[in-house]
Amino acid sequence: MIKKKMIAMLLAGGQGSRLGVLTAKVAKPAVSFGGKYSIIDFPLSNCVNSGVDTVGVLTQYRPLRLNSHIGIGIPWDLDRNIGGVSVLPPYERSDKGDWYSGTANAIYQNLEYMESFNPDYVLILSGDHIYKMDYEEMLDSHKAKGATVTIATMAVPWEEASRFGVVIADENGHITDFEEKPKNPRSNLASMGIYIFTWDVLREALIALADVPGCDFGKHVIPFCHEKYGTCYTYEFSGYWKDVGTLSSYWEANMGLVDIVPEFNLYEEFWKIYTKENAVPPQYMAPGSSATQALIGEGSSIYGSVHHSILSANVIVEEGAEVVDSILMMGVHVGKGAKVHKAIIAENTVIGDGAILGEGEYAESKLDTRVYASDLVTVAENSVIPPNVSIGKNTAISGVTLPEDYPNGRLEDGGYIIRGGEGA
């Protein structure tokens, strides 16, 4: 009979709506990161590096790119005879069919998948964070403490603790209480959304809570286990861990990679991050080009100048163009003499000659103040920006835009242009 020590369930169904136009057409875990990777590569690589060879990836929102990225798991050596990676979308049953209504509900709907591997432990992950973590160490802690649930936590600055779900634990890591986004936190140990459950306990909780609408780990399953068994423990993690849930945190986490010795180092041989490679050729730096404090991906051609930026594969920066403080995803084309300042440009977008992005002063967003609250220019995938227009700060653009979309050749600060039906 198949027997796996620990299997992982990776929650990758969320939209990540605070990434605005970046996640209008792709799920957040599929969003590009660091000039090469997708966000989901980090938990997936952590799994294989930790010896977890069975991973169910739960998808729901806009799964196309995620599905083609994962495929049969070849980049992570997760193409295995028994186990490996399985993409688990919601499905229909003879009596009814439900979308995944909450994190725990999604896992509940895949009880059969988990049962088929007869695991001792189940690791619950989300596809939202950038970090390197050895889940096996966490499992060792889980076993050593005799826990039924282990929650990975991280000490955050006290003033930020009220943004997180925090756990209150004794010095042995035994959890006595939980608080969700408390006004006056009693602890600064934030939950990272990474849990190890003893399988029987998880199974019991999921079945007991099957009818809870929107069943959620933080709100329902963990409190249930805490009340019933009282053996929830923390596993304190002290390495690099970044949430990239907002445009500014996404931008900052990317930019951290260009430091001389970055806090999060991708160049170490140990604990490699694997991804589906989309391009093989080297990049070409033309005469007169320049690049400093920059990461540049395969197959790119740089004729202009790039400073303090992250460029993915197959990006073209034409002569006289200038890219500063920006993130350019795969296949972006920056036209001659264009200036791109503090922008996030998604895949295959074309920026016309002489266009200027990020010119002006911060102004409140007219689209969504919750999402667009920095001075970044955010451009969705496959967009077109016409030549010689000027685009202000804290703006959003999606779709093929035409010169007439820019009154007097300008998109004012805080403005937006959404074309082509489905936008932000």
Added chain:
Amino acid sequence: MKALGIILAGGNGRRMKELANKRAVAAMPMAGSYRAIDFVLSNMSNSSINRVAVITQYSARSLNLHLSSSKWWDFGRKQGGLFVFNPTVTHENNNWYRGTADALVQNLDFIRNSHEPYVVIAGGDGIYKIDFNKVLDYHIDKEADITVVCKRLSAGTDVSRFGVVDLDDDNRIVGFEEKPVDSNNNFVSCGIYVIRRRLLISLLEQCEEMEWFDFVSDVLMRQRRVMKLYAYEHEGFWSNIATVQSYFDTNMDFLKPEVREEFFYTYPEIHSKVDDYPPAKYNDGACVSNSLIASGTIVNGKVENSVIFQKSFIGTNCSIRDSIVLNGAHIGDGVVLDHCIVESRMTLEPGTTYKGEAGKIKIVTE
């Protein structure tokens, strides 16, 4: 698919000098992110040749490592696959491969047991992009016995290491001169052949019986008047990298936009083993001009007219000109390189200078 692929990658790399100490010519790193053999493997894969044998002999370890998985070139299939044949001692035979024909003879069973009606035979040291289906169509159309892919080199090129071919008006080969020291003919054989499998088997059986070992001199040359040998002219880029100078020049050819266009940006692409290196990183002080930089590399200094392979490190205040830095080399601060090839995984001490000159490339190795 109609053809079986055989890649002859066993040749010794005498003319590659010290670079051959580490690997066979077919395993030479190329164009920043590739190995030489990736080109022919990708050409076969892209032409739906699904069953490919690589025949290796000389210094094959590096090559075998590169070929340790067939998935990069999409050969990992139930039907077909990638096969690596090293010389092996058997009941009847205890010889190394004594030549190209002998290498084929020693693997006759593989050829006999295949089902494809045609065979494409090619070397592992050619840099080119070709659709073998077109060559095959041409071969069938001409009712040729053997079709030889040829390339017209630019006038004045030294052809003394190639086979030079004379054609009649129908492109039939009427003259074949191997490695002439004086020739004003610049139409050369690329060492790529298409032949019917049954015919190949009977020719190889004859070689076995007669103890003929070389495919060119013992098959092509002997048969050239009896059989119908046709030339297929390859229009695209073609280069053979089997000497230090041609290896250097071919890498530098990739700095030309038309060569990059053909190989890097035009479908179908050249595949290679994927190593998951992070993107290349440029720190303050990096100044790169007319150069190829492969992933995993960290640049702190000045690089001009050069090809820097994967996972290299270029220290601050370096000056690298007209040079090739192979995979994983660590170039210390202030190193000066001019017309050099730096062997893979070399560490160059800070402040050292290495200078070659045009036509006399310096190989920097241990």
